[in-house]
Amino acid sequence: MENNGVITINNLVKRFPVGGDFFTALKNIDLTLNKGEFTGMIGPSGSGKTTLLNIIGGLDSPTEGQVSVLGQALNDTSHGERARLRRKHMGFIFQSYNLLPVYTVFENVELPLILNKIDKDERRSMVEQAIESVGLTDKMDSRPNMLSGGECQRTAIARAIVHQPALVLADEPTANLDAENSHHIMKILSNLNQELSTSFIFATHDEKIMAYLRRIIHLDDGEITEDEIIDNPKAHD
Amino acid sequence: MIKFLTKGLLRDRSRSLFPVLVITLTVALVVFAIGFMRGTMNSLFLDTAVILTGHEKIVTRAYNEESQLMPNDLALLDVDQLIDSLEQDYPDFFWTPRITFAGLLDAPDENGETIAQGPVIAFGIDFLSHGSRQVEIWELERSLVSGSLPENRDDALISSKMADQLNIRAGESVTFIGSTMDNAFTTYNFNVSGTFNLRKGQTDKQMMLVDLSGARLALDMENAASAIFGFTHSLYYDDEAAVNLRDQYNKTESDSLDVFSPFMLALRDGNQMGQMVDISGAMLAIMGGIFLVVVMVVLWNMGLMNGLRRYGEVGLRLAMGESKGQVYRSMISEAVIIGLAGTVIGTGIGLSLTYYVQENGIDYTKGMEALSNSSMVMPNIFYAQVTPDLFYIGFIPGVFATVLGTMLAGLAIYKREMAQLFKELET
Numbered sequence: 001m002e003n004n005g006v007i008t009i010n011n012l013v014k015r016f017p018v019g020g021d022f023f024t025a026l027k028n029i030d031l032t033l034n035k036g037e038f039t040g041m042i043g044p045s046g047s048g049k050t051t052l053l054n055i056i057g058g059l060d061s062p063t064e065g066q067v068s069v070l071g072q073a074l075n076d077t078s079h080g081e082r083a084r085l086r087r088k089h090m091g092f093i094f095q096s097y098n099l100l101p102v103y104t105v106f107e108n109v110e111l112p113l114i115l116n117k118i119d120k121d122e123r124r125s126m127v128e129q130a131i132e133s134v135g136l137t138d139k140m141d142s143r144p145n146m147l148s149g150g151e152c153q154r155t156a157i158a159r160a161i162v163h164q165p166a167l168v169l170a171d172e173p174t175a176n177l178d179a180e181n182s183h184h185i186m187k188i189l190s191n192l193n194q195e196l197s198t199s200f201i202f203a204t205h206d207e208k209i210m211a212y213l214r215r216i217i218h219l220d221d222g223e224i225t226e227d228e229i230i231d232n233p234k235a236h237d
Numbered sequence: 238m239i240k241f242l243t244k245g246l247l248r249d250r251s252r253s254l255f256p257v258l259v260i261t262l263t264v265a266l267v268v269f270a271i272g273f274m275r276g277t278m279n280s281l282f283l284d285t286a287v288i289l290t291g292h293e294k295i296v297t298r299a300y301n302e303e304s305q306l307m308p309n310d311l312a313l314l315d316v317d318q319l320i321d322s323l324e325q326d327y328p329d330f331f332w333t334p335r336i337t338f339a340g341l342l343d344a345p346d347e348n349g350e351t352i353a354q355g356p357v358i359a360f361g362i363d364f365l366s367h368g369s370r371q372v373e374i375w376e377l378e379r380s381l382v383s384g385s386l387p388e389n390r391d392d393a394l395i396s397s398k399m400a401d402q403l404n405i406r407a408g409e410s411v412t413f414i415g416s417t418m419d420n421a422f423t424t425y426n427f428n429v430s431g432t433f434n435l436r437k438g439q440t441d442k443q444m445m446l447v448d449l450s451g452a453r454l455a456l457d458m459e460n461a462a463s464a465i466f467g468f469t470h471s472l473y474y475d476d477e478a479a480v481n482l483r484d485q486y487n488k489t490e491s492d493s494l495d496v497f498s499p500f501m502l503a504l505r506d507g508n509q510m511g512q513m514v515d516i517s518g519a520m521l522a523i524m525g526g527i528f529l530v531v532v533m534v535v536l537w538n539m540g541l542m543n544g545l546r547r548y549g550e551v552g553l554r555l556a557m558g559e560s561k562g563q564v565y566r567s568m569i570s571e572a573v574i575i576g577l578a579g580t581v582i583g584t585g586i587g588l589s590l591t592y593y594v595q596e597n598g599i600d601y602t603k604g605m606e607a608l609s610n611s612s613m614v615m616p617n618i619f620y621a622q623v624t625p626d627l628f629y630i631g632f633i634p635g636v637f638a639t640v641l642g643t644m645l646a647g648l649a650i651y652k653r654e655m656a657q658l659f660k661e662l663e664t
């Protein structure tokens with residue numbers, strides 16, 4: 001139905017029960033994201049960025065309004081269907097990497113493919129390719145505790161894109177990294193965006209990320225206050 | 238995925254090795270502690286049973302009325318036939334005749350002149366007949382101080398305390414002076430084949446053990462016995478079974494109008510033994526119960542903590558598109574595997590330890606000297622007892638409690654909004 005629409009949101013409201021009352025974290029959200037976008041949600045702490053990302057990822061459900069992701073109306077889908085959608089078509093990147101410490105870089109990246117029941121030989125080549133694209137081939141057999149923060153986040157990126165998802169959601173991916181590593185990460189992500197035509201959506205207040213974005217959605221107090229399209233991102237190479 | 242999870246499980250010692258170790262130790266402790274308490278209680282009973290009461294004891298009704306007087310004129314007759322029918326009707330027990338008699342023991346010199354004399358309490362025990370377990374249950378091989386076990390009708394063992402007092406050595410002969418079953422005066426010569434020490438305080442102070450055949454001859458008690466003792470083959474006293482048997486036997490075999498008809502007494506019917514049996518049973522239940530509960534709380538907590546510690550991993554796996562059910566099931570399977578592994582190893586260790594102590598005992602001789610005046614015969618070696626329930630009791634804390642803890646931790650996966658788990662993952 002939506003030919004190019006990766007995400008369509010209409011009249012979204014999200015309220016959290018707080019005590020006997022409700023706290024409105026998101027209201028009047030209307031938003032469309034198209035295939036291949038490299039978009040950031042910017043706003044002060046508490047403005048609702050993570051909440052919106054969680055709803056898009058099907059990890060939380062809207063109080064009111066319609067959310068449709070990759071052609072599926074999330075309101076009508078079961079837990080299982082949403083899980084399947086995430087497994088097949090989405091990747092997640094977190095501020096604190098969330099690598100599993102007992103597994104090697106290779107095995108961490110392999111996990112989404114195992115969940116998708118991809119067979120072993122194919123898995124190996126896909127994992128190797130993903131690891132190569134983040135420049136970690138020589139660390140393939142290391143455990144996360146042997147890696148630097150930047151390397152951990154690159155592993156997490158490889159894990160998020162290894163199954164070639166249509167959409168990658170990244171919540172503050174550079175918050176724990178220094179400037180050099182942040183730029184490195186953003187360059188990798190921006191290259192992947194172009195090569196794989198995967199859509200990326202970030203939640204951040206990091207200036208360094210903004211320089212790479214091609215669309216910036218400003219959130220304040222749960223509402224979209226501005227939606228800018230940037231034709232020539234500053235950091236674009 | 239199973240392979241992937243197994244790999245993680247084996248590598249993460251805090252998830253595999255340590256819980257298995259904790260469960261192993263705990264289960265081993267539970268199994269051994271219960272086996273040891275059981276065995277200790279049972280060895281308390283067993284000593285009394287061997288010396289005084291049997292697990293069951295059959296006497297005539299009249300003998301029972303005056304049993305303190307050891308009234309052998311009221312003894313059971315036709316004992317061989319009685320035992321044959323007991324062996325047939327109650328095969329869970331083995332049955333053995335006993336003559337209990339008292340008198341004077343006289344130690345003569347080469348010329349037959351008395352050197353020393355003292356009171357004696359003697360037991361005529363069936364040592365010599367084929368298949369007799371009396372040497373075994375009296376633990377005579379271990380108790381022998383000098384000389385050898387009785388091999389002939391007129392051989393006797395006397396306690397080393399009495400031997401010292403009367404200055405008798407193994408190989409010498411002694412004269413028993415007393416009265417026959419028909420209250421006639423009698424003297425009878427026994428050869429002292431050896432001396433023994435039961436190491437149960439003052440119990441054996443004036444004790445002489447002779448073979449049943451010798452006692453019969455001395456007291457003119459052909460095919461008669463003061464009592465018939467019955468013991469379970471495992472030597473484990475099961476009070477409920479013993480009481481049921483006693484009731485059934487007395488209803489069918491005993492005639493309340495005939496003072497010479499046989500009458501069965503269970504171990505608990507002996508002097509104060511009923512109280513002992515009840516108290517020890519209650520103590521066992523309470524101690525075992527408290528112990529189990531404590532251990533269950535510990536393992537339940539461990540399961541819970543192990544589950545909670547993995548919220549991060551759970552959140553991640555959910556984010557990557559595993560369903561809640563899958564994650565939950567894999568957590569539970571893991572807990573079951575860990576619980577089973579720990580329980581099986583722990584039960585093995587616990588049983589081996591229990592079995593070892595059952596066979597070898599823990600010697601406690603010194604501490605018991607002081608406490609030897611009740612009618613209870615105190616043991617100085619504690620034994621454990623392997624009973625069938627020890628094979629499965631460890632599974633209650635080891636598997637049940639561990640898995641329950643994990644299930645509870647896992648339940649939070651269902652209760653909590655997924656976004657919340659996800660948020661916990663961020664911190």
Ligand SMILES: Nc1ncnc2c1ncn2[C@@H]1O[C@H](COP(=O)(O)OP(=O)(O)OP(=O)(O)O)[C@@H](O)[C@H]1O
Nearest residue numbers: 016017018023025044045046047048049050051052
């Ligand atoms: N489960 C919840 N229950 C109650 N209130 C919540 C819950 N989750 C979020 N909120 C509230 O909703 C608001 C938006 O939270 P959100 O995490 O989306 O902010 P954010 O923009 O991601 O902030 P930050 O930049 O600090 O990560 C906050 O005021 C927060 O306290």
Ligand SMILES: [Mg+2]
Nearest residue numbers: 049050051203
């Ligand atoms: Mg946030």
